[in-house]
Amino acid sequence: MVSPEDDVRQQALGEIRRILGEELAVAAAVEPGKALVADLHLDSMELLTLAVGLENRFRVKLNEADGAGVKTVDDLANLVARRVCEGRA
Amino acid sequence: MNPLRSPAISAVGRALPPHRADQETLIAAFRELWAKQHFNVERLEDLHRAVRVGGRNLALPLDQYPALDTFQKRNDAWIRAARSLGAEAVRRALEAARLPVEAVDHLFFITVTGVATPSVDALLVNDLGLRADLKRTPIFGLGCVGGAAGIARAADYLRGFPGHTAVLLSVELCSLTLQREDLSIPNIIASGLFGDGAAAVVLQGGDARPSRPRVPRVVATRAVFYRDTERIMGWDVVDTGFKVVLSAKVPSLVKERIRGDVDAFLAEHGLDRSRIAHWVAHTGGPKVLRAFEEALELPPSALERSHRSLEETGNLSSASVLFVLGELMDVEGEPPREGDLGLLLAMGPGFCSELVLLRW
Numbered sequence: 039m040v041s042p043e044d045d046v047r048q049q050a051l052g053e054i055r056r057i058l059g060e061e062l063a064v065a066a067a068v069e070p071g072k073a074l075v076a077d078l079h080l081d082s083m084e085l086l087t088l089a090v091g092l093e094n095r096f097r098v099k100l101n102e103a104d105g106a107g108v109k110t111v112d113d114l115a116n117l118v119a120r121r122v123c124e125g126r127a
Numbered sequence: 128m129n130p131l132r133s134p135a136i137s138a139v140g141r142a143l144p145p146h147r148a149d150q151e152t153l154i155a156a157f158r159e160l161w162a163k164q165h166f167n168v169e170r171l172e173d174l175h176r177a178v179r180v181g182g183r184n185l186a187l188p189l190d191q192y193p194a195l196d197t198f199q200k201r202n203d204a205w206i207r208a209a210r211s212l213g214a215e216a217v218r219r220a221l222e223a224a225r226l227p228v229e230a231v232d233h234l235f236f237i238t239v240t241g242v243a244t245p246s247v248d249a250l251l252v253n254d255l256g257l258r259a260d261l262k263r264t265p266i267f268g269l270g271c272v273g274g275a276a277g278i279a280r281a282a283d284y285l286r287g288f289p290g291h292t293a294v295l296l297s298v299e300l301c302s303l304t305l306q307r308e309d310l311s312i313p314n315i316i317a318s319g320l321f322g323d324g325a326a327a328v329v330l331q332g333g334d335a336r337p338s339r340p341r342v343p344r345v346v347a348t349r350a351v352f353y354r355d356t357e358r359i360m361g362w363d364v365v366d367t368g369f370k371v372v373l374s375a376k377v378p379s380l381v382k383e384r385i386r387g388d389v390d391a392f393l394a395e396h397g398l399d400r401s402r403i404a405h406w407v408a409h410t411g412g413p414k415v416l417r418a419f420e421e422a423l424e425l426p427p428s429a430l431e432r433s434h435r436s437l438e439e440t441g442n443l444s445s446a447s448v449l450f451v452l453g454e455l456m457d458v459e460g461e462p463p464r465e466g467d468l469g470l471l472l473a474m475g476p477g478f479c480s481e482l483v484l485l486r487w
Contacts, residue, residue: 083375086174087312093167100167 043119050118057091070112132333133344134285139453140220140327149182164310175319179413180441183322186300198368201303205241209298212325214254220327225338232291233262237273237445240299272475273445279348289332298325299444304369313373322441326449343485349392356478381418405469409448410437448473463487
């Protein structure tokens with residue numbers, strides 16, 4: 039059975055792929071293990087666009103301290119899932 | 128090239144529109160708009176604070192902007208405001224240069240924030256009583272590099288006509304380009320950074336004797352184009368007007384390129400960076416100014432005027448670097464000394480840069 043957090047994680051992965059593909063025209067494959075900066079080469083404005091897009095879609099706030107621990111696509115999806123579930127608790 | 132026969136910059140006239148709004152007032156005005164689409168409005172407020180702009184002078188009172196809901200209304204407002212602000216800047220520049228309006232042989236007009244035909248320079252022939260045989264060169268599209276490029280093109284002209292006087296006028300009313308429905312991050316940053324203003328520069332050819340003592344002369348200029356960087360900065364022209372294209376790669380491009388370009392330009396004239404006493408840099412934003420400082424290894428005070436201008440008025444696109452030049456020329460206390468060298472530099476859509484070597 040899929041936990042609520044896993045479910046949100048999958049949705050967040052889908053939204054990250056959508057924003058990167060549709061809004062930021064990132065051509066590379068967006069795999070969970072890919073690093074946002076080192077592999078996908080996102081710059082500061084693109085990272086911000088990604089963060090704001092996720093905040094809008096999932097109605098959560100991602101602060102700067104959160105960002106320190108986020109390196110990969112998976113880290114970001116996990117963070118969004120955690121914030122959503124904290125909000126529900 | 129004999130520097131004493133080079134075109135002189137006799138004066139800079141600056142004009143800001145009267146409607147001053149501090150950054151917090153502008154943030155409050157944007158908040159409702161942002162909240163339509165964005166969940167974390169505080170993040171966007173922080174973005175507006177991070178650009179280190181204390182406030183802007185706006186072409187219109189703040190409460191008149193929401194009614195400008197079409198390109199036509201915004202551009203009509205732009206023509207009216209550009210005409211009056213441009214005239215004010217030219218009058219101030221000619222007065223400072225102690226020249227009558229009839230002395231002007233050529234008017235270069237630079238903008239990227241509105242369109243008009245007849246162009247604003249033509250409207251000013253009527254408004255200012257400029258001569259009927261005035262040569263006019265309206266230039267649209269250079270963006271932030273336009274002030275530096277305009278000085279370079281006007282100087283080129285004056286080398287061909289050393290007895291002539293040229294005026295370079297830049298009018299940028301960035302507030303009248305704002306796409307209220309574009310809630311993208313680049314547009315939100317642009318709406319926090321760019322302001323309105325006009326600057327006019329009087330340049331006199333090498334045969335003329337400038338009426339003001341100790342003015343800078345345009346010794347040499349250099350244009351540098353960066354191939355395949357078209358999406359770094361610019362406009363997408365859409366049904367509603369000018370939609371901003373702004374990449375976060377601007378500061379890194381400055382860092383990568385400006386040092387090599389400046390060094391090569393100076394070396395061509397037997398100079399290096401240590402000989403430059405006055406740096407006149409376009410106020411692109413705090414990150415761009417830091418990139419200039421780091422790449423060119425400048426002392427902390429070298430770009431103080433640019434930082435202050437950014438804080439006071441925001442980024443005025445092509446007019447910004449002219450505002451900084453005007454402040455340097457009008458400085459009281461310790462003005463530049465005879466023989467001092469200066470480098471005026473700006474970057475803009477293309478992507479490209481323009482470098483102007485000055486000698487007092």
